[in-house]
Amino acid sequence: MTKAELRQTYKIKRESLSAEELDERSLLIANQLLKLPIWNFDFYHIFLSIQHLKEINTEYILNILSGKDKNIVLSKSDFKDYSMRHYLLTDNTRLKINNWGIPEPENGIEVNSNQLDVIFIPLLAFDKSGSRLGYGKGFYDRFLAGCSSESLKIGLSLFDAEEVLPRASTDVLLTHCITPNKTYIY
Numbered sequence: 001m002t003k004a005e006l007r008q009t010y011k012i013k014r015e016s017l018s019a020e021e022l023d024e025r026s027l028l029i030a031n032q033l034l035k036l037p038i039w040n041f042d043f044y045h046i047f048l049s050i051q052h053l054k055e056i057n058t059e060y061i062l063n064i065l066s067g068k069d070k071n072i073v074l075s076k077s078d079f080k081d082y083s084m085r086h087y088l089l090t091d092n093t094r095l096k097i098n099n100w101g102i103p104e105p106e107n108g109i110e111v112n113s114n115q116l117d118v119i120f121i122p123l124l125a126f127d128k129s130g131s132r133l134g135y136g137k138g139f140y141d142r143f144l145a146g147c148s149s150e151s152l153k154i155g156l157s158l159f160d161a162e163e164v165l166p167r168a169s170t171d172v173l174l175t176h177c178i179t180p181n182k183t184y185i186y
């Protein structure tokens with residue numbers, strides 16, 4: 001399948017999930033993360049879910065992070081040049097849902113992408129060698145290119161792995177991918 005066909009297939013798979021299934025899978029993913037030795041770092045980047053696209057609910061992971069007193073980092077996306085800027089989440093952070101349905105911080109202390117230790121990554125599909133497929137604007141490929149090579153790049157997937165996805169030279173490979181019933185470590 002081409003990237004475009006795969007995107008379409010996975011969008012349909014998501015749409016077919018009920019609200020209960022989505023929530024159950026999101027909780028299973030958070031519970032698998034808890035078992036990994038990834039909790040001794042400082043800066044954790046997380047995405048907030050686009051609800052109408054039935055993305056994994058990341059609230060459970062956010063709760064884990066705040067319970068562990070981690071520095072939590074959120075992004076604002078610029079759809080003019082497909083870049084992202086990153087801000088610390090604090091008690092004072094105001095969130096606003098942008099035109100694409102992404103909750104974003106309105107203000108805050110900016111963090112450089114090379115300061116991030118762990119990055120949780122949204123995706124439509126991934127494969128057994130750590131390639132991922134997103135919405136196709138290259139936001140995460142650009143963002144991850146500026147992150148430390150030491151950082152953990154953890155994909156979160158509602159579905160199982162594809163055998164092989166088409167790969168581009170700009171694709172940054174995942175170090176881990178978590179599904180509701182399996183953890184891949186690359």
Ligand SMILES: Nc1nc2c(c(=O)[nH]1)N(C=O)[C@@H](CNc1ccc(C(=O)N[C@@H](CCC(=O)O)C(=O)O)cc1)CN2
Nearest residue numbers: 047048049050055077100102122123134135137139140
């Ligand atoms: N929660 C979340 N935040 C994220 C991403 C993501 O995948 N999930 N991104 C990862 O790169 C970037 C935003 N990427 C996006 C790229 C395209 C569309 C988009 O085209 N939305 C259209 C059509 C949706 C569709 O059917 O695919 C829309 O909302 O109308 C949204 C976000 C940065 N932040």
Ligand SMILES: Nc1ncnc2c1ncn2[C@@H]1O[C@H](COP(=O)(O)OP(=O)(O)OP(=O)(O)O)[C@@H](O)[C@H]1O
Nearest residue numbers: 132133134135136137138139140141142145168170
């Ligand atoms: N580091 C980069 N610098 C400039 N352009 C890039 C970079 N990485 C990817 N791109 C461009 O972004 C576009 C989308 O890439 P791709 O199809 O791999 O997106 P994706 O991984 O599916 O989506 P996303 O990263 O938004 O979740 C491509 O045209 C690609 O050339």
